[in-house]
Amino acid sequence: MTVVCSARRQLLLGLGGVAMFSMLPTKAQASRSTKGVRSLGFYNRHTGERGQGSYWIDGDYQSDILTDFSQVLRDHRQNESAPMDKRLFDFAYLLKESLGYDDELHIISGYRSPKTNQMLAKRSNGVAKKSYHMKGMALDIAVPGVKLAEVRSAALALKLGGVGYYPNSGFVHIDTGPIRSW
Numbered sequence: 001m002t003v004v005c006s007a008r009r010q011l012l013l014g015l016g017g018v019a020m021f022s023m024l025p026t027k028a029q030a031s032r033s034t035k036g037v038r039s040l041g042f043y044n045r046h047t048g049e050r051g052q053g054s055y056w057i058d059g060d061y062q063s064d065i066l067t068d069f070s071q072v073l074r075d076h077r078q079n080e081s082a083p084m085d086k087r088l089f090d091f092a093y094l095l096k097e098s099l100g101y102d103d104e105l106h107i108i109s110g111y112r113s114p115k116t117n118q119m120l121a122k123r124s125n126g127v128a129k130k131s132y133h134m135k136g137m138a139l140d141i142a143v144p145g146v147k148l149a150e151v152r153s154a155a156l157a158l159k160l161g162g163v164g165y166y167p168n169s170g171f172v173h174i175d176t177g178p179i180r181s182w
Contacts, residue, residue, distance in 0.1 A: 034059030038093045041104030042069065045142075046076045052104060055089050073110025073139070077119075082111045084136040087176040091160045092139065095174065098154045099146055108140040108171045109133060132162065138175035140166075148172060156181055 041052035051072035053065040069089065074081035092105060112120070112133035121127040132138035143151050148165070151172045155163040163181045164173030 038090070040069070040089060040093055040096070042072050042107050043104045044072050044076070044107045044110075046108075047072075050104065056093075061086050070111070070136070073107060075111050075113045075116050077116045078113040080111070080113045082136045084111065085176045087160070088137060088139060088174070091155075091158065091174050091176060092141070094158055094160065095151070095155055096143075098158065099143065099151065101143055101146060103144065105139075106142040106144060108142060108169075110139055111136050126166070132175040132177050137177060138162075138173060140171045140173050142171050 035058055036056075037054045037058075038056035039052070039054040041050065043050050049072050051068050053062070053068060055062050055065045055069065066084070066086065066089070070081045070084050073084055096102075096105065110133070112131060114134055117127065117129075117131050117134050121129050121131075133140075141151070142148070148167055148170065152163060152165045155172060155174050159179050160174075160176070161179060162173065162175040162177045165182070166173065
């Protein structure tokens, strides 16, 4: 009797797990996959440099490509680079995917040194004194051929971090901080 009850309990627990997994959103199921390739391309509007490559292959981030990306996304004013948050590349990749966009993203700002950030904050109220750019956790981007409002909407829908909308300056800010928008 105890063996039958134990087997029945295990069966019910197993079925409950299957039912629970089937209720997860498709994105959550897909994110569990470790197979595949994620590629990005960047064009830095200030330096004219380009960086492209497959930064994630079968569940592993490619350190050489991430280093190349960090160089292209460096603070061009101080010529300083810093490691960028890997989640930022995932955010950019998923944003491109949701827009159905195949080309490179245009970068207005990636990493910002504290010196550059301080200088920009003095010039504009729109620059945070403790900007995520200084932590390598933010990008200001433009997506040629895609309306800026559409880029903003797609970034907001992903719910992966902060999204700032700067239509007068022609870019959308994305970061891997808390989910918020302005």
